[in-house]
Amino acid sequence: MNQPNDLHRNLHQIQQSQTHYYGAPYGPPQPPAPEKANPTAFAAMVLAIIGVPLFCVTGGLLSLLGVILAHASWGQLSNDPKGKNFATAALAIGYPVLGLELIFAALYLISNSL
Numbered sequence: 001m002n003q004p005n006d007l008h009r010n011l012h013q014i015q016q017s018q019t020h021y022y023g024a025p026y027g028p029p030q031p032p033a034p035e036k037a038n039p040t041a042f043a044a045m046v047l048a049i050i051g052v053p054l055f056c057v058t059g060g061l062l063s064l065l066g067v068i069l070a071h072a073s074w075g076q077l078s079n080d081p082k083g084k085n086f087a088t089a090a091l092a093i094g095y096p097v098l099g100l101e102l103i104f105a106a107l108y109l110i111s112n113s114l
Helices: 002-022 039-051 061-074 081-113
Strands: none
Touching: 039 061, 039 081, 061 081
């Protein structure tokens, strides 16, 4: 009858010594922190998107700023896939809007010269 009590005492001593030596046991592994995108690339995408509905008001100026910021942020992006996606989206939206601006400007100049 003395043996189970000794085993319990020995097990308790082992647990205390391990907790003391190794510290508290770790919890479950935490998921990795979400990656933050490049703020310049994000601002470029936002400006390019906002520039589409406000094209008549701003004359494509917001999309032009989006394209400029996208090119500026492209140099800062080395291994940031999310930032590159934002910059690519800004370029894909901004350049067609700038093309429309050039077409409308050309049509305006042609119509006024006649």
